[in-house]
Amino acid sequence: MQSPVTGTNRDAPPFRCDIVGSFLRPPELIEARRLHRARQLTDGGLYEIETAEIAGLVEKQKQAGLRVVTDGEFRRSWWHLDFFLGVEGTEKIDLNALAGRADAKQRAETFRIADRIVFGDHPMLEHFRSLKRLAAESAPEAVPKMTIPSPSLFHFVQRYNGGGVYADEEELYADIIAVYRDAIQAFYDAGCRYLQLDDTSWGTLCSLLHRTQMRSQGTDPDKLAADYVRLINESIEGRPGDMTIALHVCRGNFHSTWFASGGYEPVAEALFGGCRVDAFFLEYDNERAGGFEPLRFVQDQFVVLGLVTTKHGGLESKDVLKARIAEAAAFVPLDRLCLSTQCGFASSEEGNLLTEEEQWDKIRLVAETAAEVWPRRK
Numbered sequence: 001m002q003s004p005v006t007g008t009n010r011d012a013p014p015f016r017c018d019i020v021g022s023f024l025r026p027p028e029l030i031e032a033r034r035l036h037r038a039r040q041l042t043d044g045g046l047y048e049i050e051t052a053e054i055a056g057l058v059e060k061q062k063q064a065g066l067r068v069v070t071d072g073e074f075r076r077s078w079w080h081l082d083f084f085l086g087v088e089g090t091e092k093i094d095l096n097a098l099a100g101r102a103d104a105k106q107r108a109e110t111f112r113i114a115d116r117i118v119f120g121d122h123p124m125l126e127h128f129r130s131l132k133r134l135a136a137e138s139a140p141e142a143v144p145k146m147t148i149p150s151p152s153l154f155h156f157v158q159r160y161n162g163g164g165v166y167a168d169e170e171e172l173y174a175d176i177i178a179v180y181r182d183a184i185q186a187f188y189d190a191g192c193r194y195l196q197l198d199d200t201s202w203g204t205l206c207s208l209l210h211r212t213q214m215r216s217q218g219t220d221p222d223k224l225a226a227d228y229v230r231l232i233n234e235s236i237e238g239r240p241g242d243m244t245i246a247l248h249v250c251r252g253n254f255h256s257t258w259f260a261s262g263g264y265e266p267v268a269e270a271l272f273g274g275c276r277v278d279a280f281f282l283e284y285d286n287e288r289a290g291g292f293e294p295l296r297f298v299q300d301q302f303v304v305l306g307l308v309t310t311k312h313g314g315l316e317s318k319d320v321l322k323a324r325i326a327e328a329a330a331f332v333p334l335d336r337l338c339l340s341t342q343c344g345f346a347s348s349e350e351g352n353l354l355t356e357e358e359q360w361d362k363i364r365l366v367a368e369t370a371a372e373v374w375p376r377r378k
Contacts, residue, residue: 007334009376013143013194013244014279014302014338015067017370020248020310021147021196022079022344023072024351024359029053033077033349050075055134062139064360065367068194069142071131072346079198079347080149081111084157086124087179089117093161112161117175119182124148125190132191145194146187147344150247151180151235152228156201173231180235188240196246196281200260201228203251203283205267206290207260225270233276246304248281250343251288263290272297284324285309285342295331303332306342308366313358321369339370 010016025033032049035041041049054071061069076082084090095108128146135144154176166172187195204210205228211221236245249271251260264271264282272280272294279302283289286309295303305328307321321339328337345352345359 007337007374009371009374010338011067013068013145014246014281014304015143015370016338016374017066017367018068018281018304018338018340019061019066019070019145019363019366020281020306020341020344021070021073021145021198022346023057023070023074024345024354024356025072025074025349026053026056026356029074030349047075051130051134054131055138058131058134058142059138060360061363062142064363065371066363067142068145069131069135069139070145070147071127071134073147073344075127077349078109079147079344080153080157081109083122083124083148084111084154086122087117087154088120089113089115089165110157110161113158113165113172115165117179119179119186122183122186125186128187128190128192143194144192145196146192147196147198147248148183150197150199150201151176151231153199153201154179155228155231156204173227176231177234181238184236184239184243184245188243193242194244194246196248197232197277198248198250200250202247202249202267202271203260206251206262206264208262208266210260211266221266222270225267226274229270229274233274236277244278246279246281246302247275247277248343249283250347251283261288264294265290268294268297272301273299277301279304279338281340282306283342284328285311292328292331295328298332298336300336302336302338303328304338304340306340308339308341308362310341310343310345310352310354310359310362312352313354313361315361315365318365318369318372321365322373325373334373339366339373341366 029049032041032046036046054074057072058069073079085092090111091114093110093112095110131144135142205221205225214221239245281304283306285306305325307324308316325337341362
């Protein structure tokens, strides 16, 4: 079936075929982490195994036809907490321990602010440098992408956990902005030209249930959305001109589960109309994300359509994917659209409920579909 729409390829991020970032952890890495937790493997030993597995992952991404590569978040336990806990002035909270659930089967962890926050010698800077070196060795034409949680999510998560360090909300916002400005510059200095901010707070703000709960607790979700647009914009203000920054909106992805449901309409005007990132990565893999109509507020940013689910195996129809891209093109020009999976495959080290073979089948589906919708001109 001929694609109903045809655009042009891109040689810069976001790519027509792009990825959110995380990949299923290989068995060898899972075992290495188990041994490390049991103190049977040193920090250096774990880092060596992580590096070897990331090298293999970069090669697989290249073979799948990707122009962008990540480290799969292989050095992390959580997609967000590892970054938050690397910021000076934060500390981990074990919710199971606090609740006396010593035999809990599922990890339940978060963080809180324990002192004034500062971006110092963050371990993820070396994680990116390592990825850049590995990419230069085996995929020199690919762009290494770094993924970190967004500044709005930093605020959203800590607001539930107390700490009492900041009595004034604006003072906290100012320090979060300073942390992220320093982080963006530090990653740029490390060679990063493609940075993705991952965010589940916006998925929550799309949910009627969560918005109602917020109001019952005295929080105006519309004001929070406006504050978060300001927080993101001021955090990325002054970024280098040759650095692409994207925002990925998610409704939850822990072990194939989700926690929020609802289309983008409640936040569309504030987020799409006001947030000055270069691209939005948006979930659109099922009815929980609603229709494409909210995209009418998008300004001159790119929209990366997350049409292929990472929640389970089984391939989507290529013809259906093309038809949905055509639907979205009624609201955003085709040449400002791209395609990806809806989220990563392993937002935590547990990973989603599909096999590695199914994971790569989905990546190839995205690559093949994108190549047909946005063919490379000869």
